[in-house]
Structures are given as C-alpha cells and as structure tokens.
Amino acid sequence: xxxxxxxxxxxxxxxxxxxQARLLAHRYFDRVRRQAFLRGIWYTLSGRSIRLxxxxxxxxxxxxxxxxxxxxxxxxxxxxxxxxxxxxDFDCCFAPLREQDRERWVTLAALVIEGRELPPVxxxxxxxxxxxxxxxxxxxxxxxxxxxxxxxxxxxxNAAPACGQLSNxxxxxx
Numbered sequence: 001x002x003x004x005x006x007x008x009x010x011x012x013x014x015x016x017x018x019x020q021a022r023l024l025a026h027r028y029f030d031r032v033r034r035q036a037f038l039r040g041i042w043y044t045l046s047g048r049s050i051r052l053x054x055x056x057x058x059x060x061x062x063x064x065x066x067x068x069x070x071x072x073x074x075x076x077x078x079x080x081x082x083x084x085x086x087x088x089d090f091d092c093c094f095a096p097l098r099e100q101d102r103e104r105w106v107t108l109a110a111l112v113i114e115g116r117e118l119p120p121v122x123x124x125x126x127x128x129x130x131x132x133x134x135x136x137x138x139x140x141x142x143x144x145x146x147x148x149x150x151x152x153x154x155x156x157x158n159a160a161p162a163c164g165q166l167s168n169x170x171x172x173x174x
Contacts, residue, residue, distance in 0.1 A: 017114065018110065018114065021110040021111075021113040022106060022110045024109075024110075024113055025105075025106040025107075025109035025110040025113060026102075028109055028141075028144050028145070029096070029102055029105050029106055029109065029144075031144075032095045032140070032144045033095065033096065035093075036091050036096070036097060039091060039093065039095070040091070049092070050091045050092055051087055051088065051091065051092065052081070052082050052083045052086075052087040052090055052091065052092055052094075052132075053081050053082030053083070053087065053131070054082060054083065054087045055082055055083065055084045055085075055124060055131040056084075056085075058126060070125060070153075070154035070155060070156045071154055072120060072151070072152065072153050072154070073152065073154070074149040074150070074151055074152075075123060075130055075149060075150055075151075075152045075154070076148060076149055077139070077142065077143055077147060077149065077150060078148075079128070079129055079130055080094075080123065080129075080130045080131075080132060080139060080150075081129045081130065081131070082129075082130075082131040082132070083131055083136065084124060084131050084132060084133045085133075086132070086136050089101065089136065093143065094136075094139050094144075095140065095143075095144075096137075096140055101137065105137050105140060105141060108137050108138060108141045109141045109144070109145070112141055112142075112145060113145075118138050118141075119135075120135075120150075120151040120152050120153050121133075121134060121139055121151070121153070122134035122152065122153050122155065123135075123152045123153070123155065124154075124155045124156075124157055125154050125155065125156050126157060130152070130154070133155060135150075135152075138150070
C-alpha cells in the first residue's frame with residue numbers, strides 16, 4: 001500500500017515487525033513446552049525430578065524480613081536453581097509447565113525479539129546459587145532465547161543450602 005504520510009508507513013512497518021516477533025515467540029513457546037514434555041518423560045524414566053527447587057524447603061528460608069538488598073548485576077543462568085514461590089509452574093530448565101502462561105511468555109519474548117530491554121529479575125542468593133523471587137517468565141524467555149546471563153537485583157538471606165543442593169540442581173527422586 002502506498003502511503004503519502006511517512007509516519008503512517010513507519011507505523012505499518014512497526015506493526016508488521018511486532019506481528020512477526022509475536023509469531024516467532026509463539027513458535028519458541030511451543031518448542032519450549034514440547035521440550036519440557038519430553039524432558040519430563042525422560043526424567044521420570046531416569047528417576048529424576050523435573051521441578052525447580054523450592055526456597056521454602058531450605059532451613060531458615062523464611063525470607064519475609066530476613067532478606068536484605070544486595071547488588072544489581074549479571075547472573076549466570078546456570079546459577080539459578082530454584083524458585084521462591086512458583087516451583088510447580090516451571091521445570092528445572094525454566095520451561096513453563098502450564099499453557100495458561102502462554103500469553104505472558106509470548107508477550108515478553110516478542111519484546112526481547114524486538115530488541116527491547118526487560119527490567120531486572122529479583123533473585124535470592126543462597127550460598128552463591130539463586131532462587132527466583134520475581135521474574136520467572138523473564139528467566140524462562142532468556143533461557144529459551146539462549147541467553148547465558150540475566151540482569152538481576154540480588155537479595156541476601158541467611159538460608160542454608162540443603163546438603164548436596166548446590167552441586168546437584170537436579171536431585172534424584174526417592
């Protein structure tokens with residue numbers, strides 16, 4: 001379509017790029033969910049748990065008032081091993097386990113694909129490993145798009161890591 005108004009032309013171009021980003025984000029979501037399904041089968045057969053570790057399972061993990069602000073910086077994705085409150089919504093590789101998360105996930109993924117920067121996530125530091133306090137979808141999207149680090153606000157706590165938890169983020173199911 002020919003536009004006499006350059007601004008309308010740019011608007012149409014932006015709309016087309018946004019639609020393409022959303023379509024690509026939907027494909028990423030489908031791929032991540034399919035991988036989570038297959039991983040779930042494999043982990044079940046091999047006797048491992050697919051779920052994220054729960055911060056609440058750690059001794060002294062009640063962070064209400066016990067956590068104190070730390071620094072803001074880049075955190076390696078492989079150092080994030082659990083969740084403060086949504087361990088049942090994402091698997092150990094941060095794949096969403098519920099179809100209901102699609103719209104939120106796709107919206108964030110499309111923004112990243114378009115080159116937009118998302119706000120830092122909130123993480124709780126437990127012995128050099130991190131539990132997600134806020135930003136589960138952002139971490140899931142970053143993982144799916146191949147990011148190796150993510151910008152985070154770090155909260156410090158006195159919670160003690162469980163025996164073997166820091167060395168084995170994918171525990172064997174008893």
